[in-house]
Amino acid sequence: MKLDWVSGRVELTHGGGGRAMARLVDELFKSAFSNPLLDAGNDQATFTVPAGRMVMTTDGYVIHPLFFPGGDIGSLAVHGTVNDVAMGGARPLYLSAGFILEEGFPLADLKRIVTSMAAASAEAGVPIVTGDTKVVERGKADGVFITTAGVGVVYDGVEVSSDRARPGDVIIVSGTIGDHGVAILSVREGLEFDSEIRSDSMALHRLVETMVQVAPGLRVLRDPTRGGVAATLNELAQASAVGMELDEAALPIRPQVRGACELLGLDPLYVANEGKLLCICPPEDADRLLAAMRAHPQGQDAAIIGQVVADDHRFVTMATSFGGRRVVDWLAGEQLPRIC
């Protein structure tokens, strides 16, 4: 019954509700994530909140491979959900974590993932306060799936929503695009580059806090994950009933990411990011906001990449580097499955 953290594997009993599960939960999850709310040992965490607006969000993580340059499924499951809370204009408070494990998965890999998740949670200052573990038979899952949920408190006076973009507003991205998706695909395809391409996976809530302090009137915050900047801006254009005009030359893209995209036949506009945000703000806030973002370690490469325009068709278009203009459409098919 003792857990072998070197060569042991996940067994069905680890999800059965008995002593084996209690041991896994105690030795791994409670030990790694320890905090007063989790340590209370109930099926739910109890905490005190002030009166006000809260947000709640959830995301499932099924990324393949589980480990990649710049992170793993554990850190990603923290960063992604912290970011979804932050994109609601909110300070993240707490996370929950649900694990679905495949029978036979190495306990050493699970420990590595949980340790990384605990480190990401500690670094972000957002504790994992409640969780759940299920185990399914070999061949009925793919190693580990993690679903996190998060809650947070909306900053006073801030009101961001995907339907608030207005013609004349300015579109800002917080840094280089495409890093996460290209890092994942490079591992999958076994590509080697002169300098390693790393995922940008990180928690952006501290950048958001800085942003809402200097520009509380900002309209939209969104992290361009699956489908990349292109899918996200199309969603926002649809929700706000506006068009958008991008400037290709203004898009911050690392040279090695650009090169890898050419090699792989990808358009960086459609590639997932896990440590970047898009912001839409009134024109009078743009310069102040951009300066504050660039002064923050998470926004050094921030750039104004376009503007919101009146357009009944709700098209996202882009002035190309060659002087033309093209429609940046929704992603039609699947570009990169299991990118997050």
Next chain:
Amino acid sequence: MKLDWVSGRVELTHGGGGRAMARLVDELFKSAFSNPLLDAGNDQATFTVPAGRMVMTTDGYVIHPLFFPGGDIGSLAVHGTVNDVAMGGARPLYLSAGFILEEGFPLADLKRIVTSMAAASAEAGVPIVTGDTKVVERGKADGVFITTAGVGVVYDGVEVSSDRARPGDVIIVSGTIGDHGVAILSVREGLEFDSEIRSDSMALHRLVETMVQVAPGLRVLRDPTRGGVAATLNELAQASAVGMELDEAALPIRPQVRGACELLGLDPLYVANEGKLLCICPPEDADRLLAAMRAHPQGQDAAIIGQVVADDHRFVTMATSFGGRRVVDWLAGEQLPRIC
């Protein structure tokens, strides 16, 4: 690209972040779960809360088979998480739902699950306000996994926790035990009985509200799911550093469940429930609480099944119907994998 709800199947593009995913989300999830918070169309739901204590909880659902007498994975994913919120002594407010879908899963089955989930949510009065969908390749999951999270507001003056049981306290169960697990196993084993055994899956928050009104001093609330009453009471004994003495003759068990357990070699004490709760209360509250539970449609078969005693060994024991006494140990191995 049009979704075929009769013979269509889940494709990888439905999780890709592009137009196909947007269509699935709009036509299925947003349509079924529609409510003002979800309809806002952001990656997170925003709502107003009063100052006070809140709870947060999560559970993953990997039950096999997906459809069973008395419910399906969709209704279960609502009931289970609503109950985990309620067991915190809280009124459930909102749910999130994360879906992990296997490529090739029939869209008609998915629609049936989501429709059932929406009905359970509506019946409980607890809306699903935010969600996420991922798709993995054929053979990398098993149809559908759902992870729900829930938040709620703790009732004023109520303080329940697994470490609050005290010697002399009374243990009450809200109804018959073993129904859920036996219903699932009967389907798996292809067993036929004279009368169908149905899962007891239901949301218990209204029963909890009644209970805290008549006995705000109750100490512990817990739903005996995986591992059944035996595992739950052992956990509580451990957390509270007490022993427990059960009375076998007092355990409410349906005759057909008892018969099926004998046939299957199961002990109903270890079989999962999804619509029952265990309550531990001070002795002076027990009669009033029991009467209130029995007067409630969800507690008609409620019974006092034992008491808390001082015991440094933290044993759960049971006076058997034959006049003996046995230790009710933790579940050692896996009894019923994927029971919830």
